[in-house]
Amino acid sequence: xxxxxxxxxxxxxxxxxxxxxxxxxxxxxxxxxxxxxxxxxxxxxxxxxxxxxxxxxxxxxxxxxxxxxxxxxxxxxxxxxxxxxxxxxxxxxxxxxxxxxxxxxxxxxxxxxxxxxxxxxxxxxxxxxxxxxxxxxxxxxxxxxxxxxxxxxxxxxxxxxxxxxxxxxxxxxxxxxxxxxxxxxxxxxxxxxxxxxxxxxxxxxxxxxxxxxxxxxxxxxxxxxxxxxxxxxxxxxxxxxxxxxxxxxxxxxxxxxxxxxxxxxxxxxxxxxxxxxxxxxxxxxxxxxxxxxxxxxxxxxxxxxxxxxxxxxxxxxxxxxxxxxxxxxxxxxxxxxxxxxxxxxxxxxxxxxxxxxxxxxxxxxxxxxxxxxxxxxxxxxx
Amino acid sequence: xxxxxxxxxxxxxxxxxxxxxxxxxxxxxxxxxxxxxxxxxxxxxxxxxxxxxxxxxxxxxxxxxxxxxxxxxxxxxxxxxxxxxxxxxxxxxxxxxxxxxxxxxxxxxxxxxxxxxxxxxxxxxxxxxxxxxxxxxxxxxxxxxxxxxxxxxxxxxxxxxxxxxxxxxxxxxxxxxxxxxxxxxxxxxxxxxxxxxxxxxxxxxxxxxxxxxxxxxxxxxxxxxxxxxxxxxxxxxxxxxxxxxxxxxxxxxxxxxxxxxxxxxxxxxxxxxxxxxxxxxxxxxxxxxxxxxxxxxxxxxxxxxxxxxxxxxxxxxxxxxxxxxxxxxxxxxxxxxxxxxxxxxxxxxxxxxxxxxxxxxxxxxxxxxxxxxxxxxxxxxx
Numbered sequence: 001x002x003x004x005x006x007x008x009x010x011x012x013x014x015x016x017x018x019x020x021x022x023x024x025x026x027x028x029x030x031x032x033x034x035x036x037x038x039x040x041x042x043x044x045x046x047x048x049x050x051x052x053x054x055x056x057x058x059x060x061x062x063x064x065x066x067x068x069x070x071x072x073x074x075x076x077x078x079x080x081x082x083x084x085x086x087x088x089x090x091x092x093x094x095x096x097x098x099x100x101x102x103x104x105x106x107x108x109x110x111x112x113x114x115x116x117x118x119x120x121x122x123x124x125x126x127x128x129x130x131x132x133x134x135x136x137x138x139x140x141x142x143x144x145x146x147x148x149x150x151x152x153x154x155x156x157x158x159x160x161x162x163x164x165x166x167x168x169x170x171x172x173x174x175x176x177x178x179x180x181x182x183x184x185x186x187x188x189x190x191x192x193x194x195x196x197x198x199x200x201x202x203x204x205x206x207x208x209x210x211x212x213x214x215x216x217x218x219x220x221x222x223x224x225x226x227x228x229x230x231x232x233x234x235x236x237x238x239x240x241x242x243x244x245x246x247x248x249x250x251x252x253x254x255x256x257x258x259x260x261x262x263x264x265x266x267x268x269x270x271x272x273x274x275x276x277x278x279x280x281x282x283x284x285x286x287x288x289x290x291x292x293x294x295x296x297x298x299x300x301x302x303x304x305x306x307x308x309x310x311x312x313x314x315x316x317x318x319x320x321x322x323x324x325x326x327x328x329x330x331x332x333x334x335x336x337x338x339x340x341x342x343x344x345x346x347x348x349x350x351x352x353x354x355x356x357x358x359x360x361x362x363x364x365x366x367x368x369x370x371x372x373x374x375x376x377x378x379x380x381x382x
Numbered sequence: 383x384x385x386x387x388x389x390x391x392x393x394x395x396x397x398x399x400x401x402x403x404x405x406x407x408x409x410x411x412x413x414x415x416x417x418x419x420x421x422x423x424x425x426x427x428x429x430x431x432x433x434x435x436x437x438x439x440x441x442x443x444x445x446x447x448x449x450x451x452x453x454x455x456x457x458x459x460x461x462x463x464x465x466x467x468x469x470x471x472x473x474x475x476x477x478x479x480x481x482x483x484x485x486x487x488x489x490x491x492x493x494x495x496x497x498x499x500x501x502x503x504x505x506x507x508x509x510x511x512x513x514x515x516x517x518x519x520x521x522x523x524x525x526x527x528x529x530x531x532x533x534x535x536x537x538x539x540x541x542x543x544x545x546x547x548x549x550x551x552x553x554x555x556x557x558x559x560x561x562x563x564x565x566x567x568x569x570x571x572x573x574x575x576x577x578x579x580x581x582x583x584x585x586x587x588x589x590x591x592x593x594x595x596x597x598x599x600x601x602x603x604x605x606x607x608x609x610x611x612x613x614x615x616x617x618x619x620x621x622x623x624x625x626x627x628x629x630x631x632x633x634x635x636x637x638x639x640x641x642x643x644x645x646x647x648x649x650x651x652x653x654x655x656x657x658x659x660x661x662x663x664x665x666x667x668x669x670x671x672x673x674x675x676x677x678x679x680x681x682x683x684x685x686x687x688x689x690x691x692x693x694x695x696x697x698x699x700x701x702x703x704x705x706x707x708x709x710x711x712x713x714x715x716x717x718x719x720x721x722x723x724x725x726x727x728x729x730x731x732x733x734x735x736x737x738x739x740x741x742x743x744x745x746x747x748x749x750x751x752x753x754x755x756x757x758x759x760x761x762x763x764x
Contacts, residue, residue, distance in 0.1 A: 042706065046713040049698070071681065071706045079684055079702060087698045299453065302461055316431070316469045320461060324424065324453045331428040331713055 003215035005144055005188025007032075007247040007268070013356050017239055017266035020356040023059070023247050025091040025143050026186040027083075030058035032247065032268040033352055035259060035345040036093060038276065041066045042076075042086040045276045046335040047342070049088050055311065055343040056350065059091040059144070061271045064136055065100030069119045069126075073139040081141030093271070094142035095251075096133045096175075096192075101126075102151055112167065114148075130174040134189070138182045145179070146218060147172040149192040154226040161196045162204075168194045169208035176212055188215030190249060196221055197230055199237050206241045216247040219267070223252045232261050239266030256285060256348055257374055260365050263352050270349075275341035280334050282326040285344045289373040291319070293337065298323045311343035385597035387526055387570025389414075389629040389650070395738050399621055399648035402738040405441070405629050407473045407525050408568040409465075412440035414629065414650040415734055417641060417727040418475060420658065423448045424458075424468040427658045428717040429724070431470050437693065437725040438732065441473040441526065443653045446518055447482030451501045451508075455521040463523030475653070476524035477633075478515045478557075478574075483508075484533055494549065496530075512556040516571070520564045527561070528600060529554040531574040536608040543578045544586075550576045551590035558594055570597030572631060578603055579612055581619050588623045598629040601649070605634045614643055621648030638667060638730055639756055642747050645734050652731075657723035662716050664708040667726045671755040673701070675719065680705045693725035 006024040013019065021032045037044045037052060038061045044052060052060065067076055079085035082092050098115070101107070105117035105126075114129030133148040148171050152164035172191045179189050191209035195201030209217060219238055222231045235250070242248055247268045253259065254272020262270060275285060282293040286306035291298075293305070304314035305322065313322075313336040325333030348368075355364035388406040395401065403414045419426045419434060420443045426434060434442065449458055461467035464474050480497070483489070487499035487508070496511030515530040530553050534546035554573045561571050573591035577583035591599060601620055604613045617632070624630055629650045635641065636654020644652060657667060664675040668688035673680075675687070686696035687704065695704075695718040707715030730750075737746035 041710040041712060042703070043710075043712045043714045046717075048714065048717065050694075066710075070709055071702065075682055075702060075706075078682055079700065085700075085703055087703070300457055300460055312432075318461065318467075320453065320457060321424070321467055321469070324457075327452055328423040328425075328448075330423060330425045331716065332425045332430065334713065335428075335430065335717075 001213050001215075003188040004186050005215040005247070007216065007245055009244060011357055013264075013361050014359060015362060016264040017236070018263045018352075018356050018361055019266065019268065020353045021247075021268060023268070025059075025188075027089060027091045027143060030091070031350070031353060033259075033263045033349045034058050034269050035254070035349045036061050036269060036271040037342050038271055038273045039086070040273070042082060044342070045280070046331065046338045047276075049086070051339055052088075052342075053090070055339060056346045057090070057342065059093050059269070060088065061093045061095065062086075062140070062142065063100060064094045064097035064133065064140065065104070067140055068097060068136050069121055073136045077139040077141075083141065091143035093144040094137045094140055094146065096146040096148040097128055097136065098133065098148045099151060101128045112170075130171040131178040134175045134178040135182055138179070138184060138187065141184055141187070143186055143188065144216070145187055145189045147175040147189065147191050147214075149194055149220055152194065152196060152221065154196045154221060154224050154230070156196055158198055158201070161194075161198050161201050165194050165201045165205045165208075168192065168205065172209055172214075173212055176214070190214050190216040190218045192218040192220040192251070193238060193242070194221045197226065197234060202234060202238045203241055206238060210241075210243055214246070216249060217242045218249040218251050220251050222250065223258070228258065228261070231258070232265060235262060235265035235267060242266075254345065256345065256372060257369065259345065259348060260352060260368065263356075264361065264365065275345055276338045279337035279341045282322075282333065282337060284337050285341050287368075287371055293319060293323045293333075294326050305337070305340050306344070309340065309344065309347075311340050311347070313337070313340040313343075383595050383597075385570040386568050387597040387629070389598065389627055391626060393739055395646075395743050396741060397744060398646040399618070400645045400734075400738050400743055401648065401650070402735050403629075403650060405650070407441075407570075409471060409473045409525060412473070413732070413735060415641075415645045415731045416440050416651050417636070417731045418443050418651060418653040419724050420653055420655045421468070422655070424464060426720075426724070427662070428713065428720045429658075431468070433721055434470075434724075435472070437721060438728040439472070439724065441475050441651070442470065443475045443477065444468075444522070444524065445482060446476045446479035446515065446522065447486070449476075449522055450479060450518050451503055455518045459521040459523075465523065473525035475526040476519045476522055476528065478528040478530040479510060479518065480515065480530045481533060483510045494552075512553040513560040516557045516560040517564055520561070520566060520569065523566055523569070525568055525570065526598065527569055527571045529557040529571060529573050529596075531576055531602055534576065534578060534603065536578045536603060536606050536612070538578055540580055540583070543576075543580050543583050547576050547583045547587045547590075550574065550587065554591055554596075555594060558596070572596050572598040572600045574600040574602040574633070575620060575624070576603045579608065579616060584616060584620045585623055588620060592623075592625055596628070598631060599624045600631040600633050602633050604632065605640070610640065610643070613640070614647060617644060617647035617649060624648075636727065638727065638754060639751065641727065641730060642734060642750065645738075646743065646747065657727055658720045661719035661723045664704075664715065664719060666719050667723050669750075669753055675701060675705050675715075676708050687719070687722050688726070691722065691726065691729075693722050693729070695719070695722040695725075
């Protein structure tokens with residue numbers, strides 16, 4: 001298929017699976033590896049669109065379930081789509097809505113056909129199927145859409161996981177067929193590779209999905225309680241069986257070390273609520289580990305959150321001031337730390353990209369890990 | 383005295399007491415009439431300094447009591463003063479701290495010497511006197527400082543009010559003497575005219591204070607429960623007895639109609655928490671009256687908050703989107719409406735200034751009042 005979402009490979013790292021490239025959309029071309037801020041309810045919490053652009057965000061993620069439940073995808077459609085609704089002219093990625101239907105809603109019934117549940121706000125009975133998920137995402141007019149998949153726990157046994165993988169493949173195909181009927185020309189649909197920690201099932205899932213020719217491939221079912229080593233192992237054998245000419249997206253991962261280790265294993269795109277979620281408690285990601293700004297030791301600390309950061313927050317505000325904002329429950333505190341954390345991860349991805357281009361990714365990783373305070377063993381053993 | 387805060391009269395209105403001018407500070411010259419956003423705890427709630435500049439704020443107000451109690455004026459002093467602490471390079475006006483000592487704290491003792499109270503956070507015993515108020519404001523290094531005054535209820539009888547006015551004058555003199563010892567060269571001190579609704583006492587207060595030669599004069603004890611007519615009457619006889627070459631500041635007033643009617647009675651500067659406070663509940667000030675964005679009727683309303691406004695919020699976001707932000711308790715909603723409301727009042731002051739220069743202030747007032755929905759009687763009778 002000639003999808004409007006394309007991937008251009010720029011350089012493969014000589015010693016790892018890492019790659020520098022670009023993702024091409026009808027709303028511009030953006031460099032990868034990339035971290036996507038999460039705008040759950042059509043807003044990246046506390047950030048304006050101007051903030052997101054100034055910190056270097058490319059694509060942002062919006063949750064389909066939330067838009068569907070409130071204000072309703074029909075309202076968004078009437079507004080002219082999500083881009084118009086939230087005034088964001090760069091690309092938007094929407095998830096399938098399945099994760100929230102599983103985790104937030106009161107689940108009623110779960111069959112081959114789809115998922116019946118009561119929504120978490122009104123209690124209204126709703127029905128989510130692969131077709132409904134795609135139709136809603138079509139109405140939202142996101143640039144990158146996700147297929148509805150089955151979320152099986154990482155440690156499920158082979159039989160259980162095999163059933164989940166096979167249903168995920170059938171649902172992916174149903175979603176693709178729906179998109180061919182109701183999709184918009186700027187939209188690309190991704191399939192989601194599942195299979196937990198079972199290598200043969202990850203391979204089966206990837207084979208099924210690549211045979212259907214999606215615009216890109218997501219790696220799902222990770223960052224759900226498995227160890228980092230287990231996650232890294234899955235990535236190491238999964239990305240090599242995905243097509244080189246399509247983008248690869250690791251869902252829900254947002255720590256600095258996991259981002260770097262994911263890139264090293266061939267991932268292009270990441271998303272996570274982590275940077276904005278911990279910011280709301282006053283925790284900043286810095287080059288020297290996390291800073292918990294509420295700690296009394298920052299009361300008279302007039303240095304920036306992160307001495308090595310050149311973001312607006314770090315150029316303009318001190319730890320003492322930001323601590324005072326948090327002590328007083330002032331919104332600006334959340335905003336300043338959210339901005340910094342999102343800048344930290346988007347900037348990290350730009351540094352990682354440069355390291356790939358400069359052929360020194362592993363050296364960059366080791367230096368970063370040691371400074372950040374990950375243990376030496378982790379830093380040196382890749 | 384040769385204060386670093388000066389007032390330059392540009393034009394007096396031919397039919398009212400209104401005047402267009404400039405307030406000169408060591409941190410720039412700003413046009414009056416002016417509305418000052420309130421940054422209670424060294425932050426105008428939900429706004430960044432960049433936002434404040436882009437919406438046209440000149441001077442902002444910070445509350446001395448809050449800085450004194452947390453983080454402590456010593457921390458602010460160590461940071462290099464309030465400007466450094468909060469990274470605001472335009473002028474800052476601080477109040478005396480008396481209002482919060484009266485209203486927030488557990489008041490213990492109130493004498494000629496000063497006010498003993500327990501602070502509202504730690505319960506620590508604290509002592510506020512005219513000298514302490516000035517010393518704290520000196521440490522904060524605000525550009526415009528207020529004398530500690532006595533807050534007597536508007537309807538207090540003549541005897542009671544006379545005592546309050548006379549003590550306010552003595553306290554003003556003590557504060558001025560303190561400033562001569564510990565003040566900084568960029569700081570100007572204002573006296574506060576009290577007297578409630580007693581004309582002779584307002585005159586006595588103004589006479590006492592002008593004999594001491596302050597950098598400017600505040601009008602206090604208004605917007606505390608009296609009617610708008612009563613407030614306007616007090617202004618009408620108070621501003622004419624204040625020196626023409628000094629700025630006049632009406633404390634704590636922030637509705638559009640009161641701002642216009644205050645200017646018409648010779649006021650140059652206003653402040654109020656109203657625009658940001660009502661924004662946090664989703665109430666927008668618009669040219670056609672208030673918009674309560676949580677109302678269901680805005681669910682699919684894709685027009686801006688205020689059709690006649692060209693602020694960032696109104697140029698970029700719809701009522702439906704902002705309503706969705708408030709429905710979801712998203713911080714960005716508060717931020718967008720706060721920005722609009724502050725823009726609305728600062729822009730209104732620019733329009734009023736232009737109307738003075740164009741000699742059509744009363745016509746502007748009538749048109750504004752009628753559109754805003756104030757009753758016709760109010761609109762036509764000045």
